[in-house]
Amino acid sequence: MMQTDFLVIGSGIAGLTYAIKVARQYPTKKVIVITKTQADETNTKYAQGGVAGVWDAARDSFEKHIEDTLIAGDGLCNPRAVEIVVKEGPERIKELIEYGARFDKDAKGNYALGMEGGHSEHRILHHKDVTGKEMERALLETLMTTPNIELVNHCFVVDLITQHHMGYLVTKSTQDITCYGVYVLNLRTNQIEKIAANATLLASGGCGQVYRTTTNPRIATGDGIAMVYRAKGRIENMEFIQFHPTALYEPGVSPSFLITEAVRGDGGILRNKEGEAFMPRYDERKDLAPRDIVARAIDSEMKRTGTEHVWLDCRHMDKEKFIHHFPNIYEKCLSLGIDPMQHFIPVAPAAHYSCGGIKTDEWACTSIQHLYACGECASTGLHGANRLASNSLLEAMVFAHRAFLHTVAHYNENAPVVPIPDWNASGTTDPKEMILITQSLKELQQLMSDYVGIVRNDVRLQRAMKRLDLLYEETEQLYETTKVSPQLCELRNLITVGYLVVKGAQFRKESRGLHFNTDHPAKSALLQNITL
Structure with missing residues (x-):
């Protein structure tokens, strides 16, 4: 058994921020960071647009950023969480700059x-x-110079270790559920190992792979959310899945290449099959309306015209500025024979971000003792029913810092070592047919995309739940009889995530933010956060 003082699951901006801070605070203590692939393969790496923060005090203010976030969240944000992130965010950005992050500047040397969409002022550093990718680089380089951090690649976390694994009955009513560490599958040895920790931080990212079309990398399988749910921890607001309005339309390609919202921020215009700039018909903010509104408008236009995508028009934009600001988008489009300065860019919505997740308080504490969560796997209360663009990276840094502060205030270096049983794999055999896993994954992604997408109704949700029940039974039987593999664990986690999304959507008898149900179009003053 490996023993560590601090265990971090995930190597995105949330996990690395926390790891660096606790390692520097306790230079004689051990910090282990686990990632299931390479350290830089995270959702953070694929964030294009930027990080929001009040930077220009002459024009912007905390009050404006708070108001923009609350409006986007459609009445479900936790005002205290919003205030914390907005007011503490600039200091966290400054720390990242001190770590070496290079944000773009204008000709005068000021940050550009x-x-x-949804912002009332220019406040996105990029x-x-x-x-x-740049933020991830700066953090990883800092981590590599911190000697008491051990980075463990190619380790798949299977389960949180709680009293349940020691023979005690644990239910959602249990008051003192405690995390003692994790069981991990070492992908190099193919053995299940156990890691005991004094404090554990889950920064395991999102769950976009539950849908057929997503901007998320293949690692985004909702592992942390599923593990906490199995451990009887609290999960909330999973019905609020944000679909990014403008993923590059490439049939059969997954994950989808993201066309950042900043392109519309710089003047890009959405057009339909007829070439009409259609957004003025849906919202007075036009192409810069919040993402839930833009995604539903695109979905409506696609269904009305019978097309599989709409167009993003950038032809009128300054070529030199476009190439400077969006070099990767420009190169990607050219590789497909699309010159953004001459041609429309085909775009369609794709699953992008989970606004719900593991329920946490204002210090990133979960309902399980000694377990923190931050980043996309957590539900801090910041986003409510819809995330404001570029607030996520800010949130990750702020709550990673707060988790660090709480750790320092409550750290007990003399905590007793709890005897943890070995992983029990008796009665299991090697899987005979991988198609049982791969086909179930395809079925899951298909049903979630068809029945639980941008627009929902009660019949579709009911059908989705029935099919999920069958997939769950088949997969659990497979899990009980075959040896653990990453593919099986990810399928199991994604089925759990799908269940949580559907169950939350069934409970919410209203349309709000990212959850739009044609059978319940009106908002309800009675429905607040839904915890499962």
């Missing part, structure tokens, strides 16, 4: 602040169109 971008505009995105590094061309690969902001997340």
Whole structure:
């Protein structure tokens, strides 16, 4: 058994921020960071647009950023969480700059602040169109110079270790559920190992792979959310899945290439099959309306005209500025024979971000003791029913810092070592047919896309739940009889995520934010956050 003082699951901006801070605070203590592939393969890496923060005090203010976030969240944001993130965010950005992150500047040497949908001011710091990748680089380079951090690649976390694994009955009513560490599948040895930890942070990312079309990398399988649910922890608001309005339309390609919202912030115009700029018909903010509104408008236009995509018109934009700000988008389009300065770019919505997740308080504490969560796997209350563009990277840094502060305040280096049983694999055999896993994954992604997408209704949700029940039974039987593999674990986790999304959508008898049900179009003053 490996023993560590601090265990971090995930190597995106949330996990790395926390790891660096606790390692520097406790230079004689051990910090282990686990990732199931390479350290830089995270959702953070694929964040294009930028990080929002009040930077230009002469024009912008905390009050404006707070108001924009609350409006986008459609009445379900936790006002305290919004205030925390907005007011503490700029300090966290400054720390990242000190770590070496390079945000774009204008000719005068000032940071070039971008505009995105739902924002009332220019407040988006960015590094061309690969902001997340640049932030990840700065954090990883800092981590590599921190000697008491051990980075463990190619390790798949199977389950959280709680009293349940020691023979105790644990239910959602259990008051003192405690996390003692994790069971992991070492992909190099193919053995299940156990890691005991004094404090554990889940920063395991999102769950976009539950849908057929997503901007998320293949690793985004909702592992942390599913593990906490199995451990009887609290999950909330999973019905709010954000579909990014403008993923590059390439039939059969997954994950989808993202056309950042910043392109519309710089003047890009959405057009339908007839070439009409249709957004003025849906919202007075036109192409810069919040993402839920833009995604539903595109979905409506696609269904009305019988097309599989709409168009993004950038032909009128300054070529030099476009190439400077969006070099990767420009190169990607050219590789497909699309010159953005001469041709429309085909775009369609794709699953992008989970606004719900593991329920946490204002210090990133979950309902399970000694377990923190931050980043996309967590539900902090910031996003409510819809995420404001570029708030996610800010949220990850702020709550990673707060988790660090809480850790320092409550750390007990003399905590007793709890005897943890070995993983029990008796009675299991090697899987005979991988098609049982791959086909179930295809079925899951198909039913979630067809029945639980941008627009829903009660019949579709009912059908989705029936099919999910069958997939769950088949997969659990497979799990009980075959040896653990990453593919099987990811399928199991995604089925759990699908169930949570559908169950939350069935409970919410209203349309709000990212959840739009044609059978319940009106908002309800009675429905608040739905915890499962």
